[in-house]
Amino acid sequence: MKNIFTTLLLIFVTSTYAQEDAWVYFTDKPNVSASIANPISILSQKAIDRKQNHNIAIDERDVPVSEAYISDLKLQTGITVLAKSKWFNAVHVRGAEIDISALSNLAFVEDIDFANNNLDSDSRTSNQQQIKDVEDETIAFTYGNTENQVEMISADQLHLDDFTGEGITVAVMDSGFPNVNTMGAFERLRANGNLLNGYDFVDRTSEIYDYTSSNHGTKVLSAMAGYVQDNFVGTAPDASYYLFRTEDASSENPVEESYWVEAAERADSLGVDMINTSLGYTTYDNPNYSYSPSDMNGQTAYISKGASIAAEKGILVVVSAGNSGATDWQTVGAPGDSPDVLSIGGVDEDGVYVSFSSQGSSAQVGYQKPDVVARAGNAFVISEFNSVVQNNGTSFSSPIVCGGIASLWQAVPEASPTEVKNYVRQSASQFNTPDHFLGYGIPNLNLARNLFLSVEDNPIESFEFYPNPVISQLNVTFPSNIENVEIVIYNQLGQVVINKVISNNGNALNVSSLASGIYLMKLLGSNKAITVKFIKQ
Template sequence: MKKCLLLFIVLYCQSNLFAQQDAWVYLTDKQNVASSISNPISILTQKAINRKNAHGVIIDSRDVPVNEAYITQLKNTVGITVKAKSKWFNAVHVRGSETDIKNLKTTFPFINRIDFADKSLNTSKKVQEKKQSKFTNALVNFNYGSAANQIKMFKGEKLHLANYTGTGMTVAVLDAGFPKVNTMAAFQRLRNAGNLKGGYNFVNRNSEVSVNTTSSHGTLVLSTMAGYVENQYVGTAPDASYYLFITEDDLNENPVEESYWVEAAERADSLGVDVINTSLGYTTYDNPKYSYTNADMNGNTAFITKGTNIAFEKGMLLVNSAGNSGNDGWVIVGAPADAAGVLSIGAVKSDGTYASFSSLGSNIQPTQKPDVVAQGEASFVITENDIITTANGTSFSSPIMAGGVVCLWQALPSLNNEQIMQLVRKSASQFNTPDYFLGYGIPNLETALNNGLDLVELLENDLGLKIYPNPASSDIFFILGSQNAIELYVFDVLGKLVIQTMVTNSTPSIHIASLSNGMYIVKIQSSNQLKTIKLIKQ
């Protein structure tokens, strides 16, 4: 009798749970679009504006926030809970009964359309599988200790030797939980440098990201990039700055997590983040009616994938784990790693051979997936208790590679996200013969850097000049080519003009030793052209 009663309670709770539907409510318009775009500092940070200007990214209506008056009306509607919002989509993620959600369309004229997560409820028909990996000045010459193999596999240490360790670059880590990052010894170097910039918990709607949570997954992920233990462990981008965003609800599998991710990506964009690492993926949910199919992994169906495509358009570089479904029923790369604008990272063993759990690419996807691979089997990580250990999963191959990409972009600041991604792909071990197991293979970031320097020289030759070194600590030199003289303007991240001078063949350098370390925007005016580049002072 007790068993029957228990079964009845379970079934009742499940039916009651699934009676609550999730849906995206798309809105018709926004407030003050034109004035916001003409005064972008009102909606974006100066760092975000500088990044967009440096890479030719247009500030448009998608950067304007959602109308808060509309959100307030939805929040005040009986039976409706607002879970998330997206300025890129001008949409709100709501939860409620099917009837209550459908009634919104007839109640509020500012609603354009409603898209239910349960696709069978949409009038127009056009993850347990969310695989987080469980435990299964002078030249920089680090002692990498346990982490040596995973960075040397793609020649990331060569960038460190050239002093490209992430300085001036900003990374957002979107994950589940980051317990003890504010107290761990492994992140002391990061904190001392002021490079732990803060974060936000989009699930609980507070700034608590480092308290104990149900998951320490994000702490492990961050350690592969930013961890540092003298002579024992060095992450792949130890001197970058980091924002930590919780978007994953580890207790439930629900598409609202996709909306949390999009919110976090929007926040990252507004803060001027360069690179986003996501060691999450979405395919199936607790409510099977919300689940995707393999055919949906086509680079433009999942809400999170569409959000990722916008993030790429906004100039950020997205690095995402390919997934851990290589030997289970799902098999293929999941969302958002299916997006063309994502550098999706598969996993290999320490010897560079395929790790059997790593998700496979498919002809369903619009581009080669995975893009490249890094060590994801027996990856060395640091736990929240400051213990160096190993863990398996593309959850770790992704940030390991992301850190390397951060250092590469630091070295080539005038290139955009797509150019950096293509340099990484072209440097990989099987670029000419890619497959669905390793994609283009294991990158060689030393080769990518050399090829990138050649590309920068070609681009600079369009203006007839060459600039070196960058990053720089004391002096910058110019080869003017066909130009007799150029006007030079250097702005700090707040848009303040800090240097204005003329560079000629007789005075081909400027002195920058007095500038504070960090990123600057350099505008170069010749007789008939204007060029903007990013300069790193170190």
């Protein structure tokens, strides 16, 4: 009986995985030069403007995949085309191993990369596609349930200055968005025309709200865009949002990585500023497709390489770190392992690490994961039934931070995506002592804004300060025609730690009592001002 059972199990497993998944890479694209010369034929005007603003070149990767090649593939025996990518000049196919391997005989096929790494002659990391080593009205919200998670990252200070994400466009990649188009928590979003269209890449339909088997995307969106008077305020209630379903909640298969990359390309073409994805990929139903923790190096997973291209294209990508901290897997999953994205870990309402939050590891060589953290323990979100609920997961710390950054970026629109990421990290609570649990710590987005605004309208000319970083004595020089200067130093919480007037003949400032970290220093004198940052070692 045992032998019969074993035989039946083997037959079942074999038949279950008879169909393989693979990425097929093409040799070229048609009409590349003509398309780049006429970019409006392949990109929206908003996308073109965003690239110009950030000095990002329009290149061959912006040109669509050859539809003629795709049509030819569909005619091949046993081949189903599931997704396509212009960035990788590739398609995701499914079929028998022998049928997929036969595609290499086609003149326009450059390479084939099986999701089952054992079927490749080379490892995933040897793929030929390489990634390069990218007086205002005051708003006083009553936050209600979300007060803690909004104030923890100082997004409320941005809101007070009327920076609520307006003008920033976010693409949300997730698994389902039921009732977003009807429920009251998103009425403000719809009324302001900020709920843009979307697409379901899994079922290939524009009816993005029809998939009701998962409410995950609805909850994720609420952390950014939800608004219930005096009860719930997301971190970017006035940003604009595209909704893309890329996750098939019924199974785990690497085609979901391909859906995600395809959606990211769509987002790029639409001129999206940011992507939030509260998804992560580590292991699959077919264990032959699964990654190992050592693969979480930003260069192995297809989705991580795609996220790096999205960042290179000028999109700020925010990703949940994952919920594997208390499991054998433990480390941050893909695409959060990419060095080019902000991966967000989790803390509780008191700012203490929550054990489920995925951790950084030795696989992430030369860069820090997670990047920063926000509330993930019992975070407040809104369900598809328009009810405020509490859920655990870095799925929610990610949009909390993403929305906060959207509000920050509205305040400093001249900043590049790289600058935004860097200042968010620098504003965090343990920037000088990062670890695998909290990364750089809890960001202070109001401090990040102040770090940007280093030069005010009437700067003091010929001002210098040194050394920076400083250990004990900070020397400050300014023009001789200014007799005295008031110096105000703020810590990362925005608190005044030194307030002193210095004269031109006594311009050394003792900062030895300050803890190590980043500080803002404001100098005021003769109706002139300047704000700079320095590091105390």
